[in-house]
Amino acid sequence: MGEFTAKWGPLMWQALIETFQMTLISLVFSVIIGMALGVLLVLTRPNALFANKFVYNVLNILVNIVRSVPFIILLFFIIPFTKAIVGTIIGVKGVIVPLVVYTSPYIARLMESALLEVDPGVIEAYTAMGVKRRKIVWNVLIREARPAIILGLTIATVSLIGATAMAGLVGAGGLGDLAYRYGHIQYEVEVMYATVFILIILVQGIQSLGNYFASKLKRD
Template sequence: MEVSTELILKALWETLYMVSISLFFGSILGIFLGILLVVTRKGHILENKFIFSIVNPVVNIFRSIPFIILLVAIIPLTRLIVGTSIGTTAAIVPLVLHVGPYISRLVENSLLEVDEGIIEAAKSMGATPFEIISRFIIPESFASLILSITTATIGLIGATAMAGAIGGGGLGDVAITYGYQRFSTITIFVTVIILVFIVQAVQGIGNILERKIRRL
């Protein structure tokens, strides 16, 4: 059985919707946690052993849970937030909780690449912790952060495909429902090609932005 172009386009829109909304909220969560992991660690500008000892294991716990399990495990929370556990919008909740901690580790790695001499120079000029973060650490690591977000976006695209396993919609849902369950090889092939194209486009845009920022 072949699926219609209309169904494929609808699934593509659902995938892009899930990725964009999840990436937006996941990036906010991930960047906040990533900065917190860096500045509260031992020897940094806002060293706080208590906060670090809480945030670090929480991030590790969420990163260690396979997405397909997380989808099912937080169904009560998903219902509480969006009123249902099925559908494209419902899939956004576990997607955010999946990608947020992942982004936080990528952000942490990017920020730790900043030369300590820059931070010391900022301190010597009397910059506050907020100014050090916003005017020195983040700008210095911005190119690396672009690649980190690019990597997270690609991982998120793969996660949206898995969301189709519980009726999350999108290209993954089409591949499972109309491809795998109805033995339509062409449907699976088409969805895979589209996903590959999206991933290549995202990676290409990320690489271009990273190169332009490094040249500034």
Template sequence: MFDFSTTMTLDLFLTSIYQTLFMVAVSLFFGAIIGTVIAIILVVCKPDGISPHAVVYNVLNTIINIIRSIPSLILLVTVLPLSKFIVGTSFGTTAAIVPLIFFVSPYVARLVENSLLEVNDGIIEAADAMGATTWQVIRYFLLPEAKSSLVLSFTTATIGLVGATAVAGAIGAGGIGDLALNYGYQRFDNVAMVSTIVILIIFVQIIQSLGNKISKSMRNRYRRN
């Protein structure tokens, strides 16, 4: 029988939501920058890229594959000592941001790389024929042509990051995951558990719907132009 009693307070619930949003926003900001830069380097330096460089491409590609092969919980725990060095603690919401950046950066890099690779080769060839520099090709041709796909890539990365913040609750990061573990699971609080599931579903639905809407708007604007 479902027990409607709960040890969770509204203040605790709202605090957990804030902590999750804080972790997602900060780690996504830095992870998106790092991942996008890595993705651009991979696309530019790939064997048939704008400026091929086998060593750079193979090193970055291998590092991304290695990090992505590590389960999120293990990766978060492994990077925690670095959190203590950077932010002075290995416990709490702020400390979790460092490992979350490590988690999302290669994820973003691979998604953005795929989006950039979708750009028609003819556009790059045309830019090269006009004498555009590597930076100009990236800035004025590659990124603008891929912007609709990039929005969906960042949407997917954000949703994955929301899930990672929930996992981070297992290492004392706070947020929705911590609430689900310490109240929903350990105290058998059904209300707390269901509440965390519902709020995560709402987060994902909002993020995906917003991403789809923005991407569609960009595609329509591009077609009109």
């Protein structure tokens, strides 16, 4: 065990840091874009507060198109766009754009689903009392959906970690790259097992935190 830690410890630590970087940076941008899209999808759908058939249909089709493309294909498909935005297509920096493009529509759908769980009667009641629609969105709709939103973001984060592992196949770094280069190509089985173990711990920890905060918000 000591020999394994001495040999692979620094590389695994560096890979873990890279995975955290990819996940956190991508998640921040994805949450901003995805939540905005999700709110717009709910507010512009037929019979909603800001119903707009054209905007809803455009957003709905756009989200469906991006979600239809597997991440590994999307990664290569938007190479020119990625290079234009960040100037590179390799390393942690080069994979942020594909990760954001991949995750944002997924979060949008999760956000949409969470907001649609809110009882329409509650919204109707506030509307009848003359409360402004903008206040209803922030103080009622999003507030009531907070537990479902937290669970949705938890699922999205776990999915994003999986995507960062796939990104390792194209030189993005992180645990996926470590597992592929050393665990698969060089047949270092211990490295593969250690990488899988770390990913399991990460996913379990994130899911547990998400469940805790969602449960706490639900009780409040």
